[in-house]
Amino acid sequence: MCFDSRESAEGGRVIVEVDDKVTTVRNVKVDSRLDGTWDSREKTVAFSFDYCYWSVDPEDPKYASQEMVFQDLGTSVLSGAFRGYNICLFAYGQTGSGKTYTMMGTPASIGLTPRICECLNKCFLFFFFFFSIVCTEHYIFCSFLEIYNERVRDLLKQSDHKKPYTLRVREHPETGPYVQGLSQHLVTDYKQVVDLLEEGIAKRITAATHIHNASSRSHAIFTIHYTQAILENNLPSEIASKINLVDLAGSERADPSYCKDRITEGANINKSLVTLGIVISTLAQNSQIFSSCQSINTLTSEGESSHVDNPSTGSVSGSRRPAYIPYRDSILTWLLKDSLGGNSKTIMIATISPASSSYNETMSTLRYASNAKNIINKPRVNEDANVKLIRELREEIDRLKTLLMSFELRNSSPWSDDRDGNLTELVLQNEMKVCMNHL
């Protein structure tokens, strides 16, 4: 949260308050109605989130530093990545409100992305020691792209200046959407990551707007593919995690005084942010339907009731179907499909301005974030399929062995020999499958 230059020049009347996990916004127009007439609008609206930060004035004791944000959000990205989950962290908010500052930072105050990269390199040994897993090696590949005017550009590839390098988005049946031909860079130390980030940020398209004189006009996605070679129960295996760190272009109303290019940019930025909003609210609605269906099923299986009317879903026993999610309506939502509603732990950072002149933008950003809070994703660990199979077979062997022992302890009946024989056979078959998988 910060004032932009325009708001500071205007004297910046503060209408936002942050108290622990609650952000309250005051509507000054309601305040200024001194004629005594009744106003139906709320004077203050409170929003609750997992974390709320105040970073308007560094002298303020409540001031949230980059380190504090990293301690809360960055470490949860890292612990998810170490355990093999896909993670997405994206910053959304009004132009000039601090998205790039939070995600990338400045040389004097580094942001989340470089801090996460630094810790991926440094902390993995501690993590594996802590979770008693033996990690033999780890690899980090990075890519950096921007979506500008609904086209994808590689920010880490040299291109002919006359012809910008645009890439196609494709969809893999198992791993989901990806950018064909996007360059991947192996990094082995922090300096290399910082160099890549600096190279990409320098190539990213920015322009002066009325609000911010170096406004990012594109959505930037920095992706880290983090793979760990591990030994679990003496089995070599790999855990892979994809971390998407997304700095969105600022939401800003179109201004007719801008040149044609700026208006086209603005229209494309708005199109993708509107689609993102629709995707988020549809996912939130679907998650509500899903969770109410689950609670209906729980009640039914407990035998308490088989007909539950749920006013929020408006139907009986979950007959309301999940709505279609228009991921493909913009490149941004298509590329983030898995992060927004699939196999990913996703964190949204909403950046706002505390100034009264930004009231509408602030309310819209906080409503957006409130909607996103209701989405329930289903992240799963990306572990090696063979190791998973071996673990399941071992569990099955243990179960069958226990069963066999209990038969042997009992007095054998005329048919028990057959049954014991079948179990022994099953144990042998499973042992063989495990051996084959080891080869």
Ligand SMILES: Nc1ncnc2c1ncn2[C@@H]1O[C@H](COP(=O)(O)OP(=O)(O)OP(=O)(O)O)[C@@H](O)[C@H]1O
């Ligand atoms: N919490 C903060 N503390 C100090 N300075 C900040 C903070 N947040 C943002 N700034 C400064 O405010 C200016 C605008 O921030 P930033 O570029 O991050 O905005 P943005 O939301 O990414 O804007 P746009 O969408 O237009 O790209 C920058 O100069 C940045 O360094």
